[in-house]
Amino acid sequence: MRPRQGLIETFSTFVTFTEDYFDCWISDSKLRRSMDRCLKTQPLPKPPASEKFWVHFWHKKWQTSSDEAQGHLLAYLQEACYWSAYKTVNAGFAGVHLSIADLFQIALTQVERILNGFDPDRGSTLKDYASVAFKSIIRDLLRQRRETDICSDWALLRKLSQKRLRESLQNAGVNNEEQLEQYILAWTGFKALYVPTQATGTRQLKKPDTATWEAIAKFYNTERQTQLSPKTTPATPATLERSLTQCAKWARLYLYPTVGSLNITKSDSDTREIVEDLVDPNEPMLAELIAEEENQDRQTQQVQLKQTLTTALERLKPDVLEILRLYYEQGLTQQDIAQQLDMKQYTVSRRLTKARETLLKALAQWTQNTLKGELTSEAIAQISTLLEEWLYSYSWK
Structure with a gap:
């Protein structure tokens, strides 16, 4: 990875990948203009303001809900995130299914969490803190993914709590309360009546046999009369199997969501990207930070x-x-x-x-x-x- 040169590049460029490895730095024009304007128009300490000064400055601004500051800090943390992903992959923790680029994108989704946890007064730099945090975030996610990937649908459904199942369904867009209760009742019957023959804790549980599905259907059709709307139609073993298979799919998506691009437009009607939504610098805050830098x-x-x-x-x-x-x-x-x-x-x-x-x-x-x-x-x-x-x-x- 080529080191970035100068403050403007450090706070306004982003990593691009080719075949899963660093290719080059791409500049964001809005962030570049913002950084250039700050350097040219604002009173700065002498000797010239350091990288540490600008980290502190943008972090202070970010605490006032500034999208501009978040864009600059997102650019600044590119190296820390890249090397955390790179070391995780090369240490063999990511397996064969996730690339450096995948982990890089996953970790960057947690930048706000890192910025919230960073405290300049504790003595560590933002880069050091972020390197540790990114590594921890990536490995926590990989442990979660491994558990989700290893589990069969039926093992995953048995591990789920009702709270997580409900959240998974709502995340998938199932917001109708009656539909939610139907899925949950089917899952309740499955949890109550599917008693695996394998040892406790196995992750590769097989699909319930025909007799078990019939028992689950009988349970569902009996309980629906008191727990669901009278208009709810009876369920067959086949429909319950399809419903629970879909529940397992939604649970996987909820527990391990698909990673999208960070640099997305804010809405269908707003074509601006997140890092383009910039505002003018806050001069009083700059003056306050100059005093801190000189100490x-x-x-x-x-x-x-x-x-x-x-x-x-x-x-x-x-x-x-x-x-x-x-x-x-x-x-x-x-x-x-x-x-x-x-x-x-x-x-x-x-x-x-x-x-x-x-x-x-x-x-x-x-x-x-x-x-x-x-x-x-x-x-x-x-x-x-x-x-x-x-x-x-x-x-x-």
């Missing part, structure tokens, strides 16, 4: 923080460092690490926990000594999150 204390603190954690990490034993590297850099599970290092999983878990505690104590001590902050439960939770971000972004050797 060097935070940068000094970040250097001290990284040094504190690096020193604490280097004091750990080599075998513990290897476990941390495999877990945070390679993304292996505790079971995978145990197999690779020929040790028990509980040993891996214990050493991971002890290593985190050691690093967390070092970070908490630095916080008390440097920031004079009180270690409340909320502060400890924030410190723990910061540690996780740092471990994921650390350059392991």
